[in-house]
Amino acid sequence: MRLDVIKAQKGDKEAFCRLIKQVEPSLYRMASSIMKSEQECLDAAQEAVLKAYLSIGSLKSPQYFKTWITRILIRECTRILKERKKVVHFDHVEARENHLPPHEQGDYVQEAIEMLEDDHRIVITLYYFQDLSVKEIAKIIQQSEGTVKSRLSRARKKLEKVMVRDIPLGGIRHESI
Known part of the structure; x- marks a missing residue:
């Protein structure tokens, strides 16, 4: 992964695509756990990847690529939630029985x-x-x-x-x- 980060920082688009393919499942799981809808999840992930592509040159330590892009994704998710004001407040949570299948x-x-x-x-x-x-x-x-x-x-x-x-x-x- 580190070599691909260095290549991507030098403008190698294929190296950047390989990096994204490696972290894509993790990014998707993270976004889907934060966002309320599939569309918001995909929007956040797409924006995070775009921002990462545009600023990969600013990444100082290639070994922290996954941490870096995850941080970008979390910021993007938070931004979208604030923008769309879709935070749902639950006033009442239904009680569940102890014997769920x-x-x-x-x-x-x-x-x-x-x-x-x-x-x-x-x-x-x-x-x-x-x-x-x-x-x-x-x-x-x-x-x-x-x-x-x-x-x-x-x-x-x-x-x-x-x-x-x-x-x-x-x-x-x-x-x-």
Whole structure:
């Protein structure tokens, strides 16, 4: 990947396309966890790729390409959400029974995550679904590790209020969520 970054910085369009192909699934998952609709997700990803292409020369450390483009994507998602003012506030969350079938639990988890504020939804997604460490998340969102830890903690508590109590959020990764 590093060699392709260097080539892309020198104007090699094919190298940039290879880079995007490598990070595309991760970018899509990230955008879809933040955005409310498929169209907004695609718009954010497209804008992030365009901005990355136009500013790849400003990337100082090629080994951080994925972190760099993820940061661009998160900023773009946040911009679109603010612009379109489509943040949905839920006044009431319906109670769920403790015996949801396994095939419905994934949908329920996604619904619960979508109810979180943007800051909490982003750290939960990066930590559980992208398997990033607290340190890596701190670099991406340009916050301290302590801030990331507190956002994760608050997000877990909020999720526990709306989710089935039998799912122990604190000690699992995405395989179980």
